[in-house]
Amino acid sequence: LETSRLTDMDCANGLTFVGHYYPACPQPELTLGASKHTDDAFLTVLLQDHIGGLQIFAENHWIDVPPVPGALVINIGDLLQLISNDKLKSVEHRVVANRAGPRVSVACFFSTSLMPSSKLYGPIQDLLSEDNPPKYRETTVEEYVSYNFAKGLDGVSSLLHFKI
Ligand SMILES: O=C(O)CCC(=O)C(=O)O
Numbered sequence: 143l144e145t146s147r148l149t150d151m152d153c154a155n156g157l158t159f160v161g162h163y164y165p166a167c168p169q170p171e172l173t174l175g176a177s178k179h180t181d182d183a184f185l186t187v188l189l190q191d192h193i194g195g196l197q198i199f200a201e202n203h204w205i206d207v208p209p210v211p212g213a214l215v216i217n218i219g220d221l222l223q224l225i226s227n228d229k230l231k232s233v234e235h236r237v238v239a240n241r242a243g244p245r246v247s248v249a250c251f252f253s254t255s256l257m258p259s260s261k262l263y264g265p266i267q268d269l270l271s272e273d274n275p276p277k278y279r280e281t282t283v284e285e286y287v288s289y290n291f292a293k294g295l296d297g298v299s300s301l302l303h304f305k306i
């Protein structure tokens with residue numbers, strides 16, 4: 143694909159910043175900082191501080207994403223998985239609670255969810271072929287994000303609802 147393809151499709155038109163504050167937790171084994179989920183946006187850029195706690199689920203287990211000073215974490219989100227027809231996978235992640243703290247992180251979501259638009263997103267035509275038919279129906283960012291929000295963090299991917 144052209145390097146400008148995602149911006150041409152308006153995937154970078156909306157940017158939402160969320161600041162997270164995780165208080166120090168006296169009994170971290172009893173809870174979580176953030177329960178497991180995937181991000182619904184196209185891409186997430188995340189800055190975490192030195193405390194740590196972010197984990198991704200890969201190869202059937204939880205793996206720490208240790209903080210690296212000055213580094214940003216890039217997450218592929220559900221909408222990028224949808225338009226790439228599963229070529230890029232949105233990563234399941236969570237934040238464990240920590241005795242040390244507080245922990246602060248800033249997540250920056252590339253998504254137009256706060257600027258409702260009727261633009262439809264489906265698997266990108268140029269990526270499809272007879273051997274790689276579309277796996278998802280078209281949807282708007284607003285529909286996807288509303289469905290995901292209404293469903294809540296139940297550990298089930300919202301992408302399943304949009305599968306053909
Ligand atoms: O605090 C973190 O490191 C992750 C936050 C997160 O997963 C999110 O905002 O979606």
Ligand SMILES: [Fe+2]
Nearest residue numbers: 179180181235
């Ligand atoms: Fe997240």
